[in-house]
Amino acid sequence: MNLITYNFHISLDCALVKENKKIPPATVKRLPIYLQCLDQIDPNDIGISSKKLAELAKVNDAQVRRDLSHLGTLGTRGVGYDISTLRNQLQLELGLVEGWSAVIVGVGNLGSALAHYGGFKDKGFGVVGLFDDDPKKINSQVAGLVIKPLSELEDYCNKFNVAIGIIATPGEFAQNVADQLINCGVRSILNFAPVLLKNVKDIQIRSVDLSQELQILSYYLDRPILKAVD
Amino acid sequence: MNLITYNFHISLDCALVKENKKIPPATVKRLPIYLQCLDQIDPNDIGISSKKLAELAKVNDAQVRRDLSHLGTLGTRGVGYDISTLRNQLQLELGLVEGWSAVIVGVGNLGSALAHYGGFKDKGFGVVGLFDDDPKKINSQVAGLVIKPLSELEDYCNKFNVAIGIIATPGEFAQNVADQLINCGVRSILNFAPVLLKNVKDIQIRSVDLSQELQILSYYLDRPILKAVD
DNA sequence: TTGATATTGTCACAATCATAAACCAAATAA
DNA sequence: TTATTTGGTTTATGATTGTGACAATATCAA
Numbered sequence: 001m002n003l004i005t006y007n008f009h010i011s012l013d014c015a016l017v018k019e020n021k022k023i024p025p026a027t028v029k030r031l032p033i034y035l036q037c038l039d040q041i042d043p044n045d046i047g048i049s050s051k052k053l054a055e056l057a058k059v060n061d062a063q064v065r066r067d068l069s070h071l072g073t074l075g076t077r078g079v080g081y082d083i084s085t086l087r088n089q090l091q092l093e094l095g096l097v098e099g100w101s102a103v104i105v106g107v108g109n110l111g112s113a114l115a116h117y118g119g120f121k122d123k124g125f126g127v128v129g130l131f132d133d134d135p136k137k138i139n140s141q142v143a144g145l146v147i148k149p150l151s152e153l154e155d156y157c158n159k160f161n162v163a164i165g166i167i168a169t170p171g172e173f174a175q176n177v178a179d180q181l182i183n184c185g186v187r188s189i190l191n192f193a194p195v196l197l198k199n200v201k202d203i204q205i206r207s208v209d210l211s212q213e214l215q216i217l218s219y220y221l222d223r224p225i226l227k228a229v230d
Numbered sequence: 231m232n233l234i235t236y237n238f239h240i241s242l243d244c245a246l247v248k249e250n251k252k253i254p255p256a257t258v259k260r261l262p263i264y265l266q267c268l269d270q271i272d273p274n275d276i277g278i279s280s281k282k283l284a285e286l287a288k289v290n291d292a293q294v295r296r297d298l299s300h301l302g303t304l305g306t307r308g309v310g311y312d313i314s315t316l317r318n319q320l321q322l323e324l325g326l327v328e329g330w331s332a333v334i335v336g337v338g339n340l341g342s343a344l345a346h347y348g349g350f351k352d353k354g355f356g357v358v359g360l361f362d363d364d365p366k367k368i369n370s371q372v373a374g375l376v377i378k379p380l381s382e383l384e385d386y387c388n389k390f391n392v393a394i395g396i397i398a399t400p401g402e403f404a405q406n407v408a409d410q411l412i413n414c415g416v417r418s419i420l421n422f423a424p425v426l427l428k429n430v431k432d433i434q435i436r437s438v439d440l441s442q443e444l445q446i447l448s449y450y451l452d453r454p455i456l457k458a459v460d
Numbered sequence: 461t462t463g464a465t466a467t468t469g470t471c472a473c474a475a476t477c478a479t480a481a482a483c484c485a486a487a488t489a490a
Numbered sequence: 491t492t493a494t495t496t497g498g499t500t501t502a503t504g505a506t507t508g509t510g511a512c513a514a515t516a517t518c519a520a
Contacts, residue, residue, distance in 0.1 A: 254506070254507075256506075257507095289508090290508070290510095292508080292509055292510070296509095306515080306516070307516060308515050309515090309516060
């Protein structure tokens with residue numbers, strides 16, 4: 001039997017990273033993809049090359065190396081990247097070790113689905129509260145959490161130091177809810193309502209509009225030659 | 231009372247548009263946003279300026295003009311854009327008048343939420359079938375549709391000429407489902423499973439990964455100075 | 461008619477981004 | 491040792507994108 005040992009020279013430059021470098025947004029968007037790819041490879045593997053990772057992430061291998069170089073010098077020349085180091089650095093860089101707390105506002109079909117969604121917890125996010133103003137829903141349980149009225153939002157956010165608000169209300173309430181969340185100290189918002197929320201300084205807002213995604217697909221359906229991106 | 235009349239010189243170059251021009255992907259992504267903005271303005275308004283539309287869509291006004299110029303010369307100098315013409319052209323360009331049919335595969339919490347989501351029908355998409363391989367779900371109804379086993383997928387796709395497949399299964403089944411959909415003639419896939427699907431020639435794939443969105447937010451939570459994009 | 465104002469369409473330029481190439485460094489394999 | 495593999499860094503290049511500037515066009519008021 002052949003026991004192969006690779007020596008990964010591991011050096012972390014943890015704390016410094018966040019201060020110094022500004023990672024290009026296009027790279028930031030790919031970091032979670034790399035993390036996802038790491039979860040898909042053979043758990044017995046301890047190393048991975050940029051070429052292999054590029055294949056999994058469906059990007060250019062030079063891109064992988066450049067992207068990862070933003071996190072410090074993680075790889076070992078002639079060998080590749082140590083998977084657990086790489087995963088740790090990615091998680092560190094993305095802030096997944098901070099244990100951010102999130103609340104979901106709007107517990108309709110989508111909000112309920114989000115509450116059940118296991119992918120959040122896996123990545124270090126904790127959904128600590130569900131809010132809805134429908135009297136029929138208040139005090140009922142979804143995914144092990146009791147639905148609260150919005151009037152209790154502020155207390156909750158203070159108590160749990162909630163950093164992320166997930167909006168899954170109908171469009172007409174979304175801006176109001178966003179205002180309340182920001183008011184309660186929430187600094188990041190993930191919006192599923194089909195409206196554009198007002199930009200607020202220092203508040204990060206990302207929107208996922210399901211029907212917009214379909215509309216983009218629809219455009220390319222008529223033009224099979226063209227290729228969509230991102 | 232003051233009756234103000236604006237003369238919009240309307241000229242449509244319908245059919246030709248799709249053949250000739252290739253609209254930049256970044257623009258294609260904004261077209262649904264403009265369409266959304268048009269729904270939010272006073273229904274009595276008949277015209278809108280690029281400046282106003284830019285404000286609503288939260289982009290630069292030069293950007294709006296350039297984006298819209300890809301659809302032909304829709305505006306009138308010194309006046310603005312005729313709203314109904316603009317809406318029509320956007321819908322035409324995005325293929326929303328084609329009445330694409332879609333199926334949802336995987337009727338868990340998320341799939342069920344998508345089946346109930348009204349935003350699809352509003353934009354001209356019809357969800358005509360739900361599929362799942364869980365025997366406990368087969369033949370039960372969700373959102374007025376009977377859940378069918380995947381074995382019936384092909385017949386269904388042929389019968390309804392399904393163009394879009396929406397995948398809402400757990401990650402481990404997603405690639406298999408995608409393969410089946412493509413096999414059944416589906417040309418566009420909207421994937422909610424947290425995996426990267428294989429690229430297939432002439433098949434459009436868009437992925438929405440809920441936890442990835444949160445991860446990107448998380449990165450910027452640690453760095454309040456930086457600003458996310460897109 | 462003329463001038464003032466508003467607004468589009470388009471060009472030019474700058475910024476960002478992706479990709480390839482070149483070259484070196486470090487580790488392994490033979 | 492030497493050859494091979496692979497990452498890190500720099501540079502170059504072309505593509506895409508965003509934005510300021512401005513001429514062209516329409517309306518309005520005098």
